[in-house]
Amino acid sequence: MQCMPDLISLFPNLAAGRQSSSNSDDVPLSRSPVTAAAPTSTTITTTTSTQAAGASSTLAATGTQLTGASPSLATTSTRAGGASSTLAATGTQLTGASPSLAATSTQAAGASSTLAATGTQLTGASSAAASSPAAGGSSTAASAPTPPETFLGVAAVDPAFEGILVSWDPQAIAQDRANARAAFGLSLRETIHTKAMKASGAGPLEWVTLLPGRSAEEVIQQLYQRPGVTFAEKNWVLQTQATSNDPGVTNGNLWGMYGESSSPANAFGSQAAEAWSRGFTGSDSVVVGIIDEGYQYTHSDLAGNAGKNPGEITGNGIDDDGNGYIDDIYGWDFNANDASVYDGTGDDHGTHVAGTIGGQGANGIGVAGVNWNVSLLSGKFLGATGGTTANAIKAVDYFTDLKTRHGLNLVATNNSWGGGGYSQGLYDAIARANAAKILFVAAAGNSSTSTLSYPAGYDLPNVISVASIDSNGGLSSFSNFSSSWVDLGAPGGGIYSTLPDNTYGTYSGTSMAAPHVTGALALMASALPTATMAQLKQALLESVVQTASLAGKTFTGGRLDVNGAIARLTQLVTPDPNAPTYAVAGPASLDEGSALNLSISTTNVAAGTTLYWKLSGTGISTTDFVGLSSLQGSLAVDATGAAVFQTTVAADLSSEGNETLSYELFSDAALFQRVAGTSLLINDTSKSAGVTLWGTTASDVISGGSGDDRLAGVISTGTTATAMGAGQIDTLTGLAGADVFLLGDSRGVFYDDRKAGNVGSGDYALIKDFVSGIDKLQVRAGTAYLFTTSASGLSLYWDRNNNGSLNTNGTNRDELIAVLQGVTTLANTDLIAA
Secondary structure (H helix, E strand, O other), rough: OOEEEEEEEEOOOOOOOOOOOOOOOOOOOOOOOOOOOOOOOOOOOOOOOOOOOOOOEEEOOOOOOOOOOEEEEEOOOOOOOOOEEEEEOOOOOOOOOOOEEOOOOOOOOOOEEOOOOOOOOOOOOEOOOOOOOOOOOOOOOOOOOOOOOOOOEOOOOOOOOEEEEEEEOOOOHHHHHHHHHHHHHHEEEEEEEEEHHHHOOOOOOEEEOOOOOOHHHHHHHHOOOOEEEEEEEEEEEEEEEOOOOOOOOOOOHHHHOOOOOOOOOOOOOOOOHHHHOOOOOOOEEEEEEEEOOOOOOOOOHHHHHEOOOOOOOOOOOOOOOOOOOOOOEEEEEOOEOOOOOOOHHHHHHHHHHHHHOOOOOOOOOOOOOOOEEEEEEEOOOOOOOOOOOOOOOOHHHHHHHHHHHHHHOOEEEEEEEEEOOHHHOOOOHHHHHHHOOOEEEEEEEOOOOOOOOOOOOOOOEEEEEEEOOOOOEEEEOOOOOEEEEEOEEEEOOOOOEEEEEOEEEEEEEEHHHHHHHHHHHHHHHHHOOOOOOOHHHHHHHHHOOOOOHHHOOOOHHHHHHHHHHHHHHHOOOOEEEEEEEEEEEOOEEEOOOOEEEEEEEEEEOOOOOEEEEEEEOOOOOHHEEEEEOOEEEEEEEEOOEEEEEEEEEEOOOOOOOOOOEEEEEOOOOOOOOOEEEEEEEEEOOOEEEOOOOOOOOOEEEOOOOOOOOOOOOOOOOOOOOOOOOOOOOOEOOOOOOOEEOOEEEOEEEEOOOOOOOOOOOOOEEOOOOOOOOOEEEEEEEOOOOEEEEEOOEEEEEOOOOOOOOHHHHHHOOOEEEEEOOOOOOOHHHHHOOO
């Protein structure tokens, strides 16, 4: 699988057993019960990852000779510098130099330190509230806290919390609650009474704050004696479960998806690639909730899998579905209390998790998640400083309500976060999700301990706790472990996935292991839609591959096997002989201009029954077909239970590359119940060779043909910033021939957003197959260019002030215009000026 280079390194300025239940759907497997513990003095934190930066060089577009430069390059995370050289468009020679590379968030020594959420690490004797997670203990709510435990050789401190959560009996009146607050010197911050709480018969939950100087433990103990109070607890501050990255990962980036029989291969991967080879690539009828930071649902590798709330109408300012949230199209931000679930580069953790679960596959760019097709919804509750238990409860209940009232096929939520101690309120919310048949996949934590950690340690049938393994099958050094409350291991070390601003990068942590498991459950549910929650969990745990490093360290003693889980689920789901069956048969590939005929066969389906179909795929639109005004429709089966879908693929001359077409069949008009489907490859055979291919004002994916093509991602006319590529990221692939990639002409420099205060990381050309000595880059004459190199490729900048030094800070920054994947150097003959 071809993966996009690690854009973090190319753009150094960018960021970087359970108790049994009476529920009939309970999992038949069980572990030794774990006693729920009250709050303890533990903490949890997060780090993101650092990357290795490459060399910086200077490139001019005119025939001048360039000399070595020594630019200073500031970054937001620790990096290593490289060599510097210069290059001109014609007749130039290269000379080396050594830049200095300054890091604005590098390691600093000190007696005590914190590990900040931006991924920068400080060293010292003790670590405060932004480091790796530690687990809770086993004291009661009113008892004295246990001594701080240690993790990774560093003493933990008391975990952060924001006020107290007080749960009231449903019969407690507002005046009683107000009297209690007054008696204990509490002020009301928020009353939480979600629709899921009301539906379950639970009373309201009040988030209250203490007067200065009051002891939270003392007030909690007193509240327990108050009539009408069902429980009181600290409102813990929770954080993501990621640790520092595995530097230098440049090849085999998606090892977590591989199996021993895939290519590339890694026996310790999740075996997802082997499931793909059997035709299991997922379905967007399966919904997954991401309870985390937000995720970039417009990312080029995630946009096609961005799920939507079916009960909400976009942008009308009305709570259409009556769930209490206005315009929650892609989910809800419980931290900011608005519908903006993606707030920029700070949502890197959630975006990384999303890519592992559902990065689009077979689209020729970036990564592939466990599911090539899936619907992702965001329950954002983590912000720049973490999140609170109160908002986590609201996020869990949000998904429970979506499933119970809208009938969404919401299989699981991913929960790569943790911290604080036991919370009865969060336990109750996860129990409500269990009643709604929603699995709760949780990161085990990154404290290298077996001490119970939450939410992974909650004793409920729907909770699946995931430890991290590395690419050699070893238990990751940071990962929590326990044969009593950690279920299985999954790839979590050096995981390559999506990041904000349409970039990619490598993170490590149990945060990265959990989404492999969540993705596996979604893929299993798409393969066997009738499987119950219990069957999904049973198949997952019974199919693990026994692994020496996990023996005695997890309940199963094994690691995730996606392919094996689907096989085991097939055995568990006993087909009803009278149940309807559906099948779609068609060709594996088809040339443009050809007729597409798909045969649909059914059993136990009455004549005249209406079925509903949907076409989708990378770059697929109605213009790809003759006579289709919509990518959705319906058909009826005949007396034999058969039907035929027919259309003709358009024979256009645009070079868009081969496209994967997915045909899905549903039994309901809402397209929730997928019953069958097939996929095929549309061969881009009608494109002309040796032509100039222009793009649009949106982000384009353009491929050449067998001739010597000229490729541009921008439109052919116009001098506005939009006409010349501002705000778009175009993917250009020349394929055969000696191709010219257009990065400027007489109009000016392409991909210049005309904002001197940034480097333009949101608009550039991604050139995927540039070959030095054969292909050319057309640049604007009379302007100078700079480039940085790394093991992953080369980044080209317009030297805005023509000073021969790369400037990525200040008010006159150089402009990124192109990324050349896999290229580490350029010759003077590779450039032509126009």
